[in-house]
Amino acid sequence: xxxxxxxxxxxxxxxxxxxxxxxxxxxxxxxxxxxxxxxxxxxxxxxxxxxxxxxxxxxxxxxxxxxxxxxxxxxxxxxxxxxxxxxxxxxxxxxxxxxxxxxxxxxxxxxxxxxxxxxxxxxxxxxxxxxxxxxxxxxxxxxxxxxxxxxxxxxxxxxxxxxxxxxxxxxxxxxxxxxxxxxxxxxxxxxxxxxxxxxxxxxxxxxxxxxxxxxxxxxxxxxxxxxxxxxxxxxxxxxxxxxxxxxxxxxxxxxxxxxx
Amino acid sequence: xxxxxxxxxxxxxxxxxxxxxxxxxxxxxxxxxxxxxxxxxxxxxxxxxxxxxxxxxxxxxxxxxxxxxxxxxxxxxxxxxxxxxxxxxxxxxxxxxxxxxxxxxxxxxxxxxxxxxxxxxxxxxxxxxxxxxxxxxxxxxxxxxxxxxxxxxxxxxxxxxxxxxxxxxxxxxxxxx
Numbered sequence: 048x049x050x051x052x053x054x055x056x057x058x059x060x061x062x063x064x065x066x067x068x069x070x071x072x073x074x075x076x077x078x079x080x081x082x083x084x085x086x087x088x089x090x091x092x093x094x095x096x097x098x099x100x101x102x103x104x105x106x107x108x109x110x111x112x113x114x115x116x117x118x119x120x121x122x123x124x125x126x127x128x129x130x131x132x133x134x135x136x137x138x139x140x141x142x143x144x145x146x147x148x149x150x151x152x153x154x155x156x157x158x159x160x161x162x163x164x165x166x167x168x169x170x171x172x173x174x175x176x177x178x179x180x181x182x183x184x185x186x187x188x189x190x191x192x193x194x195x196x197x198x199x200x201x202x203x204x205x206x207x208x209x210x211x212x213x214x215x216x217x218x219x220x221x222x223x224x225x226x227x228x229x230x231x232x233x234x235x236x237x238x239x240x241x242x243x244x245x246x247x248x249x250x251x252x253x254x255x256x257x258x259x260x261x262x263x264x265x266x267x268x269x270x271x272x273x274x275x276x277x278x279x280x281x282x283x284x285x286x287x288x289x290x291x292x293x294x295x296x297x298x299x300x301x302x303x304x305x306x307x
Numbered sequence: 308x309x310x311x312x313x314x315x316x317x318x319x320x321x322x323x324x325x326x327x328x329x330x331x332x333x334x335x336x337x338x339x340x341x342x343x344x345x346x347x348x349x350x351x352x353x354x355x356x357x358x359x360x361x362x363x364x365x366x367x368x369x370x371x372x373x374x375x376x377x378x379x380x381x382x383x384x385x386x387x388x389x390x391x392x393x394x395x396x397x398x399x400x401x402x403x404x405x406x407x408x409x410x411x412x413x414x415x416x417x418x419x420x421x422x423x424x425x426x427x428x429x430x431x432x433x434x435x436x437x438x439x440x441x442x443x444x445x446x447x448x449x450x451x452x453x454x455x456x457x458x459x460x461x462x463x464x465x466x467x468x469x470x471x472x473x474x475x476x477x478x479x480x481x482x483x484x
Contacts (some may be wrong), residue, residue: 094360096352104352104360163356163366166348173354176340183337213449228373231356274381276441278372278461289449292456296446 076262084114089153091123093135094160095170104167106158106181107132113149120147124159124171136170139243147285162221164231181238185246185265190257194215207253214248214293216286217241223280223290229273237273238265240280240290251306266301274298375465378436382427391425422480429479430472437464 061115088110096104116126121139128135152158165173190287197199224230224239238246246265265271271294280290300306341347355366396402410417446454455464 094354098347098350106360160366161354163354165354166351168351174348174351176344179338209450210313210448215339228357228377275376276438276456277376278456278458279370280369281456281458281461282372289454289456291461292446292454293449295441295444295456298442301444302442 048080058078074197086112087114087153089149090156091127092156092158093124093127093171094167095135096167099167103199113151113153120149120159123149136168136172140170141218162225164234165221165225166276175221177225177234178219178239178241181242182219182245185242185249185261186240186257187245187249189252189255191254192256201254203253210251210253211248213288214244214251217244217248217288218286219245220285222283222285223288226279226283227274228277228279229275233269233273236269236271240274240294242265243271243274243297244288244290244293247297250297262297262300266298271297271301312377328375370462371465371469372461375434375468378469379431379438382431382434385396385427386431418480425479426472426476429475433468433472437468 048177089112091109092106093109094104095107096102098258101235111123111131113123121141124135124137125139128137157218159171161167161171165175168174189201191201219241221241223244224241227240230239231238242280243265246261250258250261250265255261274291274294276291276295278291281288281292284290349436358364359366393402396405409420441455445454446456454460
């Protein structure tokens with residue numbers, strides 16, 4: 048889990064590393080001497096399961112030369128898919144913002160598994176239907192009763208805009224919700240850190256006029272109060288967001304009746 | 308709202324939640340969820356969470372904050388069970404005499420048992436105080452990294468809580484009149 052945070056901090060290196068490796072093309076032909084790198088084999092254990100076969104889930108071992116591959120975990124998985132096993136299934140929506148770097152230590156074996164406690168569709172692809180339905184449930188869009196003051200846009204002070212920092216960046220990757228033990232045991236009724244962060248994002252948006260209704264909707268034994276401040280969500284967020292703090296603030300709003 | 312169809316099932320199965328196959332039936336017009344979604348879910352395995360697929364080794368290293376949280380829950384259960392047992396002995400017999408009899412019968416077990424009684428009391432109380440503090444702290448904006456719920460603050464407070472409780476337990480177990 049700490050690797051995710053390390054990836055975030057070292058994100059700047061991705062652009063440099065990609066340029067140097069040239070992504071398989073001859074961008075090194077700038078006259079710079081290309082040193083042939085030694086082969087460094089690292090073992091990856093990847094979770095596999097197919098709905099077509101009757102076998103139970105298993106881990107398949109792949110050895111990859113990480114010196115001839117991009118630095119990110121996604122690069123490794125795509126390399127495995129290209130060269131070793133075309134049947135490996137994965138989602139790669141994170142491609143533009145891929146943040147998890149591979150631990151360069153070749154003596155350590157790395158385990159690659161799908162998001163925890165989700166129904167597995169195939170290999171590393173999980174069923175996100177419940178997650179998206181819960182997100183839809185909190186109505187994640189601006190709802191106003193008043194028309195725009197100048198007919199063009201809703202205005203907001205800088206302080207009010209600053210309240211949205213750390214909330215709007217959520218990419219709905221579901222890392223937080225799937226790391227929360229409370230969400231594991233109650234996925235159907237507990238909304239989970241990602242959705243509650245989104246709910247809070249709309250609660251404290253000064254342009255939204257349905258704050259009371261949003262709070263009343265989320266104020267529920269199951270939807271909100273299954274959170275016991277375990278804190279896994281904040282630890283794993285690849286964008287460095289803090290759902291635990293957002294949920295604590297929703298609880299304070301519910302208890303005191305004042306927006307904090 | 309998530310649509311649910313009423314399926315005939317026992318009361319126990321009904322309260323078990325998503326992982327036991329109680330997935331609600333989603334609207335097929337929403338995000339292209341297939342019409343046989345419930346059947347597909349019945350066949351799909353759940354990805355590893357606490358334990359690996361062999362059920363023996365842990366799937367990942369739990370952060371210290373999560374360990375402090377589950378210890379809080381475990382000590383809470385231990386306190387409920389222990390208080391109930393002590394109350395039963397006190398109401399049906401003589402608790403003081405039972406303790407003295409135990410001390411005479413097994414003097415070597417006195418320190419471990421005192422520690423086992425002290426740890427839940429100390430830990431649960433301190434963890435509870437930390438939780439009350441979290442509930443009432445003044446939080447700034449989300450981007451403000453100075454709150455007690457940031458990653459380093461949580462990890463630090465968890466280690467302090469666990470270490471401090473162990474220390475206080477040892478002191479309490481060593482104390483004797």
